[in-house]
Amino acid sequence: xxPTSHYLALAAILFTIGTLGVIARxxxxxxxxxxxxxxxxxxxxxxxxxxxxxQVDGQIFVFFVMTVAAAEAAVGLALIVMLSRRTGSVDIDRxxxxxx
Amino acid sequence: xxHFVFYLFASVAVVSALVVVSQSxxxxxxxxxxxxxxxxxxxxxxxxxxxxxxxxxxxxxGAIMVLFLFVIMLIDPESEMLTTNxxxxxxxxxxxxxxxxxxxxxxxxxxxxxxxxxxxxxxxDVATIGLSLFRDYLLPFEVTSILILVAVLGAMxxxxxxx
Numbered sequence: 486x487x488p489t490s491h492y493l494a495l496a497a498i499l500f501t502i503g504t505l506g507v508i509a510r511x512x513x514x515x516x517x518x519x520x521x522x523x524x525x526x527x528x529x530x531x532x533x534x535x536x537x538x539x540q541v542d543g544q545i546f547v548f549f550v551m552t553v554a555a556a557e558a559a560v561g562l563a564l565i566v567m568l569s570r571r572t573g574s575v576d577i578d579r580x581x582x583x584x585x
Numbered sequence: 586x587x588h589f590v591f592y593l594f595a596s597v598a599v600v601s602a603l604v605v606v607s608q609s610x611x612x613x614x615x616x617x618x619x620x621x622x623x624x625x626x627x628x629x630x631x632x633x634x635x636x637x638x639x640x641x642x643x644x645x646x647g648a649i650m651v652l653f654l655f656v657i658m659l660i661d662p663e664s665e666m667l668t669t670n671x672x673x674x675x676x677x678x679x680x681x682x683x684x685x686x687x688x689x690x691x692x693x694x695x696x697x698x699x700x701x702x703x704x705x706x707x708x709x710d711v712a713t714i715g716l717s718l719f720r721d722y723l724l725p726f727e728v729t730s731i732l733i734l735v736a737v738l739g740a741m742x743x744x745x746x747x748x
Contacts (some may be wrong), residue, residue, distance in 0.1 A: 487591045488700070492632065493693035495595045499602055501686040506606035508678055514611050514657055518618050521649065522602055525625055528641075532632045537699050541717050544634050544709060548718065551637075551644055552729050556736035558649045562656045563743035569660045570746075 492533035499526035513565055513577045517558075524554050590631060594624040611657045615650060622646040634709040 499522060506519025528547045535543025565575070572579045597620065604617035622645045629638035718726055 486700075487587055487631065489698040490694045490696075491591065491595075492628070493698075494690050495598070495628075497686060497689035497693050498599055501682055501689070502599070502602045502606055505678060505682055510606065512609075512611060514653070514660075515605070515608075515614050518605055518614055518653065521618065521645075522605060522621065525622065525645070528637075529625060529628065532629055532634045532637060535634065536632045541709070541713050542721075544637050544714060545717055545722050547634070547637050548640065548714070549722075549725060549729060551640060553732065555644055555649055556733050558652055559736050559740040560743065562652055563740040566656060566659060566744050575660055 489533050489537045492529060496526040496529040496533070499523075499529070511576050511578055513568065513575050516577065517561055517565065521554065521558070524550060587631065591628065594627045597621075597624040598628070612654070615653050615657060618653075619646050619650050622650070632709075636709060636711050636714045 503519045503521075503523035503526060506522065507516050510516050510519065528550055531543045531547045531550070535541065535547075568580060569575050601617040601621040601624070605614045605621065608614045608617070622641060626638045626641040626646070629641055
């Protein structure tokens with residue numbers, strides 16, 4: 486059986502890649518995709534511990550994380566569409582009206 | 586055999602995650618993210634979470650990514666704006682990111698976690714999840730339905746063209 490630490494290490498790597506994607510990219514859609522990547526890494530962590538403790542509660546939590554991620558994707562993409570209509574681009578640096 | 590499957594799909598997940606983060610074309614990133622979700626689903630299967638793995642493919646790869654692709658197509662992929670990409674900031678982040686990653690890997694690999702039960706506990710099948718979801722977690726389940734309703738209404742209101 487693959488030890489729990491392997492799954493946790495993989496989740497840590499994926500989480501870091503997602504974080505780098507959010508910070509280093511300017512395209513707001515790709516930033517959002519990196520957030521989904523981070524959520525996936527967290528799901529993997531929950532499932533690894535659910536198996537490690539032999540409980541199903543971790544999987545229930547993953548179920549709710551996925552549901553919330555779906556709702557968040559719908560609203561977030563609607564906001565992205567609005568933002569791109571207003572600023573004329575998907576570059577996040579162009580949305581700087583509130584900068585002083 | 587299990588280790589081979591794990592390492593194969595773990596590397597597929599990591600490589601496609603790197604592709605997601607580094608492409609200038611958003612459609613390529615979306616495709617790579619779908620591949621990443623698919624390999625994560627196989628890892629979920631290997632963890633005994635059969636229901637969650639199926640939900641991952643259906644909801645994440647099948648619904649959320651389709652939504653992403655619709656929005657990418659809606660915001661005119663031909664134009665220059667979708668190809669703005671500057672990885673220049675990445676070099677500044679290399680040191681803090683590697684420190685944080687090192688700490689997380691240390692926590693993941695050095696702490697002796699409890700060994701999983703040797704025999705399959707059957708904890709991931711639909712019956713067990715259904716019982717747990719509709720008995721112990723009934724309230725969050727019902728609240729989630731309201732959350733989805735609010736999200737649908739919000740998305741519709743937000744995406745309407747201003748008159």
